[in-house]
Amino acid sequence: MPSREQDFPVYRSWLFLLPLGLLIVSGSAAGQSAGLDLVVTLHRAGEQLEQHYQRSQRIVSTEEVWVRSFRHDMQSNGSPRRLRFEHRLEWGMSESGDGPTVSVRRELQSVNGREPRPQDVDGCLTPLAEDEDPLSALLPNRQRDFEFSVAEVERVEGREVARLEYVPLDEGVAEVIWEEGCVSISLPGWMRGEVWVDVESGVVLRLDQHLMRRFEFQHPPDSPRGRRGRIALERSDLSIRYHRVSFRDPDETLMLPRSVERNWVLQGSGFVPRYYRSQEYSNYRRFVTGGRLVPTPDAASDR
Secondary structure, eight states, X not given: OOOTTTXXXXXXXXXXXXXXXXXXXXXXXXXXXXXXXXXXXXXXXXXXXXXXXXXXXEEEEEEEEEEEEEOTTSOBOSOOEEEXXXXXXXXXXXTTSSXXXXXXXXXXXXXXXXXXXXGGTTOTTOOOSEEEOGGGGGSGGGGGGEEEEEEEEEEETTEEEXXXXXXXXXXXXXXXXXXXXXXXXXXXXXEEEEEXXXXXXXXXXXXXXXXXXXXXXXXXXTOXXXXXXXXXXXXXXXXXXXXXXXXXXXXXXEEEXXXXXXXXXXXXXXOOSEEEEXXXXXXXXXXXXXXXXXXXXOOBOOO
């Protein structure tokens, strides 16, 4: 089992990433927002994102992470766990050449203000050291695997913003891996989502994902007595907010993550029922040609 310092056992998030990807538009979409062309909006979002990754190449920031767990009475299960990472967003081309790939890499720098120990890197609910940027799901070559519809169009600070909903067309194979008292769960095609898109520019302002139905799995056969039987993942929610970050030399403004919030609700012996993780980003720097690191001035929020 994990050390008591973590104060929450047995659930490590293995992100429920969806490969957003033949584009299907809901027949009801046109009636929900007169004048909004959903296909054009998605095209703009995908094209803008592709250009964004091609320009940015590699971006480094500081990522602050807080992990909390809560008992059935919603009282905190011990003190929050605070981690600091160097967070790198890297762009490249896929081996097949059908579009860009985007990956996230993390290097743990501190835990609760102290130097990290080897066991801290793989602690339950610690963000993965290597991951995929959820926004890459909106790249043009990945929009074919979902049905999209328009949920709402509103004015935000004088600009037209569309809230688009999407559901997967296919359900993938669930995978559950137990390792040193933590469980990692991959559920491709189990999540529905929403994206908030600036209609004119195609810039994504926010992305949310939600588990569509509960997922049940088993404790491993070698679990201690009293911790065997079925477990249910009742909820899994993700929300990412983006804002504008300005860079110099050359001058450029990019939409980058400002914060991420995730929460999980589980039922089953051996689990604290509720988990919450928040992530905040600051001190963005950009690598440009020749490996030169260019700092950024203060970021301007897009809200």
